[in-house]
Amino acid sequence: MTVSEPSETVTSSERAALDQLYTDFAAANLAPLWTQREGLMPNVPQPDAYPGVWRWSVLYELAARSGELVPVGRGGERRAIALANPGLPGTAYATPTLWAAIQYLGPGEEAPSHRHSQSAFRFVIEGEGVWTNVDGDPVAMRRGDLLLTPGMRWHEHHNTTDKPMAWIDGLDIPFVRQLDAGFFEFGSETLSTRDTPSRARNERLWGHAGLLPVGAPTTKASPLMAYRWESTDAALTAQLELEDEGFPGVVEPGHAVVRYTNPATGGDALTTIRTEMHRLAAGCRTASIRVAGSAVWQVFAGGGEIELEGELHTLKTGDLFVVPSWAELSIATETGLDAFRFSDDPVFEHLGLDRVNRKEEA
Amino acid sequence: MTVSEPSETVTSSERAALDQLYTDFAAANLAPLWTQREGLMPNVPQPDAYPGVWRWSVLYELAARSGELVPVGRGGERRAIALANPGLPGTAYATPTLWAAIQYLGPGEEAPSHRHSQSAFRFVIEGEGVWTNVDGDPVAMRRGDLLLTPGMRWHEHHNTTDKPMAWIDGLDIPFVRQLDAGFFEFGSETLSTRDTPSRARNERLWGHAGLLPVGAPTTKASPLMAYRWESTDAALTAQLELEDEGFPGVVEPGHAVVRYTNPATGGDALTTIRTEMHRLAAGCRTASIRVAGSAVWQVFAGGGEIELEGELHTLKTGDLFVVPSWAELSIATETGLDAFRFSDDPVFEHLGLDRVNRKEEA
């Protein structure tokens, strides 16, 4: 009960009047602030989402069973199985803004063409042989690659091999659903192309560091749809080497980070989702930080442990963990660890809601 | 059921395997996309929020009764009664992103100091005599004025008269709650100032068209906290007069609009909420439009009728109506109408999610 509530000395007639008032509020589709202010406006974020870990081995096993039992096709569209945060019951949301799923495509399978206002990416932890056609431009998917399908771009996937392939999908489905900003269209029933080039047309146009094609228009989301592991790995390696040589580059000792960006603007690759790859050198322990905004991480290589809201979790390659807003996180590794992170940071930054708290060393 | 669902010819062992799969999904906090894709990603926005009208007479009467029965004070903080959209049960939200309430302050009453990351404004439909102190700068509130309290600015209200005063509060509470971006702090128990100047210090510094004070820093949200009715009225009058004289200025025939902006950047006055005043000349009927994003309107003067998602509503001065995302809206007036509108348009525009559909004339 808040201070604004009438005191216990109210008379019974006052109480009756008050009861009538609340009844009348409800009848008029109104609700008083004073009885719920604290829940609506907490002192610091009180996320419903649960901070926790999802094991890749579990995800993969269930995805593979789905591959046996559930066809891919029009309507369901994708054989994707999403992290359903138990703190957000009834949803298939990892956080209030982010969707994270494993997608599984069997030998020779095709996922049909569609487009939507939701921004999407795929990040590949293992395997290869699937191509995503983006507006008819075939983009190879290989281990360590980040592949984009920004809002309203047609896309379809097809597996050209005789082996299944799985990866994670990240989207802003919860955020767009909350905003009622979603538009969706089905595309053609047949693949736009069966070409399987190693390098997509968009990579050939936009994938040259610092060089922009003058003849191509710039866009808010990245026109580059593929960020290859070789390049990401080299960038992270360089940061840690520079640190060893005594030069700046890392965000904290032993902790290298690259952000995937629109080469034409330097802004985030997707308008609503930040994507980054982190590398921790062997023996690194990050500072404990709280960030306003939520994130999902996946261990890409190596292993380690996290302290997340006071709980320790040991992580292996492929494991995902969800960091709700303002949850305290520290990551440590003895042998080194690469981790992919995606978050709603761009939303916070564009709107002036970003905030970070870094815990000082004891 | 989606096309991806197994057909009805499945064997009972297949069905059992499938049942086990779904059970295992749930146990692992996972959820398949294919059973819920359509709900998550509709073809066009399918807002839960209800498009409807709230009557000022009802709001005011209930607010006045609250003034008798419920004290204002620390904890509840404000005697504000919010539009609780019946499509969003269990909340006090007007739309998924916007909070809209009537606030009522009795003679001599004070609403205590606090600050929060949520952006807020007050729009005054009648009365005067309350001052909002923003970071200690007393801002008079009068009919037709828009008053801002951007995120993390200390603010408190006090009624200096022997009459009650009521106005509407607009905030991004639902949006910030969804993002888990809320920070809140209580301020001093005593008013920072009892000064009651006609013009606040921020108005004296920033309230000169096209003139910026070189000695003052610019900020993302507007440093100008008060937009006076005299100025808004003059701007709208000019647009319609120019139209009569044959010059451009209005958004469509008979329809003038001004946007409240940060004078230092030209951007929206608040980072997450767009605020605008619309004036329809007598006899005007607007085009029917759908906008991605939600809005709340209040009739400030005059009256008219709206067609909102196919339903007609007659509006009087003070009435509010809620327009969920992609709801079709047309406004008409025989005698002229002024209406204040606030919306989540800045969120949509910053993130590349904005979309408008204008219905062509038959």
Added chain:
Amino acid sequence: MTVSEPSETVTSSERAALDQLYTDFAAANLAPLWTQREGLMPNVPQPDAYPGVWRWSVLYELAARSGELVPVGRGGERRAIALANPGLPGTAYATPTLWAAIQYLGPGEEAPSHRHSQSAFRFVIEGEGVWTNVDGDPVAMRRGDLLLTPGMRWHEHHNTTDKPMAWIDGLDIPFVRQLDAGFFEFGSETLSTRDTPSRARNERLWGHAGLLPVGAPTTKASPLMAYRWESTDAALTAQLELEDEGFPGVVEPGHAVVRYTNPATGGDALTTIRTEMHRLAAGCRTASIRVAGSAVWQVFAGGGEIELEGELHTLKTGDLFVVPSWAELSIATETGLDAFRFSDDPVFEHLGLDRVNRKEEA
């Protein structure tokens, strides 16, 4: 002679070879850096432009005599007499980037319509009764007003009274000439309008602090063409009053400054020229500062003295002074002083060339 020059011990054959080399350079339209590096790239700016004062009484008297002797008409276009900096001989430039002139229009006279890529403004130190038609929109000119004609806007002046009127014109003629960026077109031989409204259409649309017309397009240069003295005066008064009351707002003690800006962006009113009004309270002495970039000032009201590159000058109302790049300037006044300043600061800031040095107190 630079260190790179051969020493005096060169043999005569070496000298001959060197002479031949320089001869061959010249024949090939080439020039060595090493003989002129210091002049081309001085340690600090070494402006050719002279820091000095032009007296309004002299300007006005000569302008009046021109009014008797020189007609206004097509070709010459304007009866404007420019500050010809003696450090920039053969030009009519105040500084390497700025043009500053007195323009004089006799009773009933008209200056014909033209447009050009050069940005222009008029600042009125005395008189009234002339209208500038900007794209057919008649803009009244009165004491203390700043009036704009951004690049490629048609404009013409006409004096509606039986008295002459004079004002200063500021343009980026030298800068545009240097860049070879000038485009010029003659307009109609007859006035687009003889209307003489007190307030132009652009003022009616754009002249409301913080309020933007949603139906009108934004532009790089200001769409507002007139900044009225009443508003400028009020803004400056407020800054000094706030200082007296103990609040921020001035740029240094006793020194108020407003910048004329594009209300739709907060940027400079003109793309290449910064325009500002300064007010010094009685007894104020500004800090001595050096700014990279040049400026022209005109005393609008009151008087005082400046120390400009070590020389003292006493100033009366109307006097102009020119501050070349990096010239040291301090202004003092016993009784108070208003001064209009225009400069090439936007060029420096956009291109990352801006630099300021503030002399510390002894």
Added chain:
Amino acid sequence: MTVSEPSETVTSSERAALDQLYTDFAAANLAPLWTQREGLMPNVPQPDAYPGVWRWSVLYELAARSGELVPVGRGGERRAIALANPGLPGTAYATPTLWAAIQYLGPGEEAPSHRHSQSAFRFVIEGEGVWTNVDGDPVAMRRGDLLLTPGMRWHEHHNTTDKPMAWIDGLDIPFVRQLDAGFFEFGSETLSTRDTPSRARNERLWGHAGLLPVGAPTTKASPLMAYRWESTDAALTAQLELEDEGFPGVVEPGHAVVRYTNPATGGDALTTIRTEMHRLAAGCRTASIRVAGSAVWQVFAGGGEIELEGELHTLKTGDLFVVPSWAELSIATETGLDAFRFSDDPVFEHLGLDRVNRKEEA
């Protein structure tokens, strides 16, 4: 004589008064607009700069002779020989804004450390073995590379081989000189480093397409100092291949262009100078265009011919040509041609002065 000049029917006393007026103007350091308006404000740019060709063979031969006769050292700083446009007599300017020179460094020679507000680049047409240390970061220089030294970055060159090396230097010396924006400082007398890595630290941090180092600050000018030929070549090759395959990418048929940009912003690599590489496929003839702003080109590979302001010039590898503002240019090649272009386009675009005219086909 302009229309504003008094007609020939003036009386002798009028003429005497007029003569006196002009005399008095001069004495007061004033100049009338009406006698010079046309020269100051031409209808279209009337550049003084000469459109013409400088032959690499001539430049190289004179540079080599300078290498024999003129030492490199403190004061002269660089053995650079500049294009001295005969239309800009007394200067060493290629255009009113751009400096272009051949720099020549003999075996084992060093050019001493300095820094300045002028932006600079080097473009290498042949040779290798020189390193430029930029703020102590050694940057290798090789054929086809573009190397930057943005404003106020310390830089020095040293030749590590027993062969001379020559390249072109491009700077904004004339523009900065005109603005009086130049600041210059001598650095250490000894090299900051003799390291000769293949890849500089800045390349290791910033040279990964679409990937930004989160731990490094962004800057207005590019933090990437080297753009390697392999990458430029690949980008141009891709554009022409995509054209052959029927996809967009080129600016006009057979004409590929990449712009060197700041990877953190997508803006021009230098704040005042645009840098681009053009490739014309065999048989390509570009449209004839006029651009407001000046440029210098160098043929990097292949050959062809230009039509420049109506004159034909045949070009070989290494030849430079200067295109003054608004000069009409078309380039043709039978066998294919790569050409580097630098220009003052960023100045024009930032300030709203940009304009292009494309001649329609007959």
